[in-house]
Amino acid sequence: MEKMFLLAGLILFLASSGFAQEDYAGRFALDLGAAYYDPAEEGVDSEFGPSIAIKCFGEENAALTLSLAFFEWKTKEEISDVANGIPFEVGLKGKVKIIPLALTAEYFLPPINKRLRPYIGGGIDYYFINTDVKGTMTGAGLTYDLSYNIDDTLGFHVVCGLELTLAEKFLLDLRLRYVWCEPDDTFSVSGPIVESIADEVDADGPMIELRVRSLF
Numbered sequence: 001m002e003k004m005f006l007l008a009g010l011i012l013f014l015a016s017s018g019f020a021q022e023d024y025a026g027r028f029a030l031d032l033g034a035a036y037y038d039p040a041e042e043g044v045d046s047e048f049g050p051s052i053a054i055k056c057f058g059e060e061n062a063a064l065t066l067s068l069a070f071f072e073w074k075t076k077e078e079i080s081d082v083a084n085g086i087p088f089e090v091g092l093k094g095k096v097k098i099i100p101l102a103l104t105a106e107y108f109l110p111p112i113n114k115r116l117r118p119y120i121g122g123g124i125d126y127y128f129i130n131t132d133v134k135g136t137m138t139g140a141g142l143t144y145d146l147s148y149n150i151d152d153t154l155g156f157h158v159v160c161g162l163e164l165t166l167a168e169k170f171l172l173d174l175r176l177r178y179v180w181c182e183p184d185d186t187f188s189v190s191g192p193i194v195e196s197i198a199d200e201v202d203a204d205g206p207m208i209e210l211r212v213r214s215l216f
Contacts, residue, residue: 038206067209134148176207
């Protein structure tokens with residue numbers, strides 16, 4: 001949290017000097033940076049990952065952004081317990097790769113000063129999810145193979161952000177995106193008994209992105 005306050009202070013400091021903003025209508029931009037994602041699902045850690053975006057500036061303070069981010073969740077679970085008087089052990093490990101592809105419509109509000117311009121917006125996401133989580137469960141002299149899978153899914157988001165002009169063709173974009181996303185997941189058991197349990201992952205949560213923008 002302290003780093004976020006320092007970053008906000010740096011942006012305000014840079015914004016205090018005068019640099020006239022251009023009219024970006026009809027221009028394109030390439031953004032490169034990083035994202036921080038904090039999903040609501042219990043037991044899932046927040047993650048940093050790279051982020052890239054292409055933006056098209058339209059008329060009347062509007063813009064359209066197509067962005068990608070890359071996150072990887074790692075999991076390792078070792079559980080020993082007793083069920084119905086029978087001791088059992090579960091070992092589960094692997095990783096989940098998540099690539100949210102987001103299309104965002106943005107509207108730029110009146111500039112705060114010559115360098116700093118806020119915006120708001122919203123859009124739709126598609127989450128490409130690759131799951132590689134497997135393990136075993138042993139008990140009563142039997143061994144079961146375990147596997148876990150999360151399906152690709154659609155999501156939605158709203159966004160607010162600040163665009164800081166650094167130089168003639170370079171800007172800094174700090175944005176807060178809140179996403180709504182609940183992909184289906186399946187926990188499968190195979191062995192003497194074969195069973196699948198379906199549920200949903202609560203992947204709602206904030207995503208903070210910081211990217212450097214190059215105008216074309």
